[in-house]
Amino acid sequence: MTAGTAPAAASGRAVGQPDEAEHRGSVRSGVAGLLGAATSGLFGFLLAVVITRGYGPTGSGVFFAAIGVVTVATAVCTLGAETGLLWALPRRRAAGGPGEAARVLPVALLPPLAVAVVVALIGCFAADSLAPRVFGPAAGSQLLAVSFAAVPVVVLLTLLLAALRCVRPIRAYVSVQFFLLPVARPVLVGVAVLVGGGLVAGVSAWLVPAALALLVCLALVGGPLRIGRGARLRPRPQDWSTFWRFALPRAVSAAIDAGNLWIGVLLTSALAGAEEAGVFGAVGRYVLAGQLAIQGLRVTVAPRLSRLLGAGQTALAAAVHRRLTTWGLVLSWPVYLLLAVFGMAFLELFGPGFTAGATALTVLALAMLVRTGAGNVQSLLLMGGRSGLHLAATLGGLLVTVSLGLVWIPGHGATGAAIAWAAGILTENLTAGTCAWLVVRHPLVDPAMLRAAAITAAVVAAAAGVGVLVGGRGIPGLLVAVAVLAVGGVGTLSRIRPVVGAVLRQLRGAGAAVPAAPAPPEQKDR
Numbered sequence: 001m002t003a004g005t006a007p008a009a010a011s012g013r014a015v016g017q018p019d020e021a022e023h024r025g026s027v028r029s030g031v032a033g034l035l036g037a038a039t040s041g042l043f044g045f046l047l048a049v050v051i052t053r054g055y056g057p058t059g060s061g062v063f064f065a066a067i068g069v070v071t072v073a074t075a076v077c078t079l080g081a082e083t084g085l086l087w088a089l090p091r092r093r094a095a096g097g098p099g100e101a102a103r104v105l106p107v108a109l110l111p112p113l114a115v116a117v118v119v120a121l122i123g124c125f126a127a128d129s130l131a132p133r134v135f136g137p138a139a140g141s142q143l144l145a146v147s148f149a150a151v152p153v154v155v156l157l158t159l160l161l162a163a164l165r166c167v168r169p170i171r172a173y174v175s176v177q178f179f180l181l182p183v184a185r186p187v188l189v190g191v192a193v194l195v196g197g198g199l200v201a202g203v204s205a206w207l208v209p210a211a212l213a214l215l216v217c218l219a220l221v222g223g224p225l226r227i228g229r230g231a232r233l234r235p236r237p238q239d240w241s242t243f244w245r246f247a248l249p250r251a252v253s254a255a256i257d258a259g260n261l262w263i264g265v266l267l268t269s270a271l272a273g274a275e276e277a278g279v280f281g282a283v284g285r286y287v288l289a290g291q292l293a294i295q296g297l298r299v300t301v302a303p304r305l306s307r308l309l310g311a312g313q314t315a316l317a318a319a320v321h322r323r324l325t326t327w328g329l330v331l332s333w334p335v336y337l338l339l340a341v342f343g344m345a346f347l348e349l350f351g352p353g354f355t356a357g358a359t360a361l362t363v364l365a366l367a368m369l370v371r372t373g374a375g376n377v378q379s380l381l382l383m384g385g386r387s388g389l390h391l392a393a394t395l396g397g398l399l400v401t402v403s404l405g406l407v408w409i410p411g412h413g414a415t416g417a418a419i420a421w422a423a424g425i426l427t428e429n430l431t432a433g434t435c436a437w438l439v440v441r442h443p444l445v446d447p448a449m450l451r452a453a454a455i456t457a458a459v460v461a462a463a464a465g466v467g468v469l470v471g472g473r474g475i476p477g478l479l480v481a482v483a484v485l486a487v488g489g490v491g492t493l494s495r496i497r498p499v500v501g502a503v504l505r506q507l508r509g510a511g512a513a514v515p516a517a518p519a520p521p522e523q524k525d526r
Contacts, residue, residue: 035174041289043182047206048285050186052278052350054193055202061278062135062143065269066203068262069134069147073123074154075255077116081108082162083382084247089166090306101167102225103235107243109159116155123148133270143200150207157210160217167224176213176220184209249387256394263398264417267405276413279357282350283414287364290335291372305383317380318442325375326449330456332372337460338481340365341468345478360418367422373453374429377436377444389435397428460485 052060088104123130127141127148134144165173188205197205221227256263265284269277308317339346343361347354381390401424408416437444467481 040178040182043186044285045289047182047186047189048282049350050190050193051202052282052354054189055199056351057275057278057353059199059274059278061265061269061274061276061281062199063202063278064262064265064281064284065135065274065277066143066147066199067206068265069123069144070150070154070207071262072255072266073119073148073151074116074158076251077119077151077155078112078158078251079115079244080247080249080251080387081112081243082158083387084108084243085159085162086166087246087306087383087385088243089163091310102227103239104243105163105225105227107235107239108163108247109156111244112155112159113152116152120148120151123151134266135269135274143203146200146204146207150210153207153214154210157214157217160214160221163221163225164217168220172220176216180213180216181209184212246385246387249391252391252395256398263401264405264421267402268409268414268417271406271409272413272416275353276409276417279354280360280414280417282347282354283357283361283364283418286339286346286361287368290332290339290365290368305379309380309384314440315442317384318440318444321375321377321380321440321444322446322449325373325444326452328375329373329449330452333369333453333456334460334485336365336368336372337457337464338478341464342473342478342481344473345475348475357414357418360414363415363418363422364425367425371425371429374433375444377429377432380436380440380444381432384436384439386435386439389439390432393428393432393435396431397424400424400427 051063054060055063085104085108088108089101124145127145131141131144161173161177164176185206188208189202192201192205195201265277265281268280304320305317308314308320340362343358343365344355347357347361378390378393381387381393401420404420404423405417408419410416412419433444463481463484466484467477467479470480471477
């Protein structure tokens with residue numbers, strides 16, 4: 001019997017089922033994350049439209065490549081410390097309070113910031129020679145210098161956002177990461193386009209909200225950790241070894257996780273040209289948008305998993321994982337199934353130059369069904385302290401992506417990049433899922449999840465079939481399919497009303513009974 005399961009049995013609750021407080025906290029945090037993710041997805045799509053319409057296929061390819069430089073460099077320079085903070089802060093606060101947790105900040109912040117400054121200086125000085133290789137002849141060295149100069153700011157922002165997730169209610173993190181950043185970016189980039197600004201002005205406008213968000217995070221993190229009010233900021237010698245023994249294996253996997261899309265964009269830019277990179281970048285924006293439900297759940301569940309796994313409550317952690325994975329699957333699969341069938345229609349919204357990516361979008365959408373169906377298995381590994389296993393899974397995915405990319409991209413452009421990335425997605429998630437099951441030793445899939453997957457796929461497939469028959473695979477067919485899904489949702493509203501009421505009572509803190517299985521997604525999709 002694992003630690004933490006005996007009280008559950010004594011109270012008459014099934015082993016591995018979340019108790020009322022844990023379930024209510026998961027629901028409340030999950031809803032906040034999902035609302036934030038939905039907002040982020042909407043404005044992220046708007047940003048992609050502004051970039052693609054404002055700069056065209058070639059210019060948007062360079063723009064996406066610049067974002068890729070910032071994203072990949074940031075992921076490398078953080079050295080895995082953002083995940084280290086998610087792992088360490090909840091445990092330190094539980095053991096010694098806010099003052100003790102503050103000792104972790106110098107350990108986590110100083111080495112990545114130093115590395116980021118060095119990388120920024122090297123990148124700025126080498127911009128003249130690097131720019132033609134990264135962007136091709138379509139952009140000058142000034143754009144690459146601006147991208148590298150922003151890396152220290154974005155690194156510090158990334159680390160403080162991780163701390164914010166642990167020390168404030170989830171709405172604070174959601175407000176910064178899912179509202180401030182995604183809302184400000186399309187507005188500022190749109191202004192740059194309207195005034196006739198070039199790529200340097202557009203990328204600079206994309207970077208400005210990061211500096212604003214950094215100031216907000218500094219203000220929000222200091223209070224809960226009692227910084228300036230007696231908190232001990234001087235770490236003990238063992239704090240360094242304990243933290244970095246966990247974080248350093250995550251450094252490589254974090255770079256891969258954050259840079260998967262952008263590595264593909266950079267490879268496509270170098271091997272097939274800026275126009276193909278622009279098409280692949282536009283396809284990738286849809287792929288990331290569909291993943292936002294899983295990301296919204298992940299940002300809420302990671303500190304909770306760290307606490308449960310740190311206390312040995314593996315059965316309870318597995319139950320939380322299954323519940324949130326079921327919700328994530330139900331929310332994500334309709335998006336990816338529609339993307340797979342109506343890829344041409346979605347890409348028409350970016351302009352006629354992007355419809356060549358329809359096959360690439362279908363390939364990646366199908367691969368993401370596996371990714372979202374596996375759930376947040378990466379979080380289970382990381383929050384369980386198994387960053388080495390997570391590294392092995394992500395390295396396997398990267399090797400497959402890069403190897404196939406070198407073979408397929410030169411002759412097939414964006415479609416070749418999509419095939420390579422899809423193979424990497426399957427490799428990483430199947431490996432991570434197997435490792436997570438071996439670590440937790442409790443089922444990560446249950447019959448309720450399988451039923452929810454089958455019902456979701458059947459309902460969306462039927463709606464898509466009607467759309468194709470009536471309007472084809474273009475925008476008219478997509479609109480018909482969405483209308484059929486909407487009518488079906490209204491028709492089932494009366495059947496899920498009791499479930500919705502129970503969830504709302506839980507969100508208000510009433511003592512609603514905990515359901516034995518995640519029934520809402522199943523009922524919702526019937």
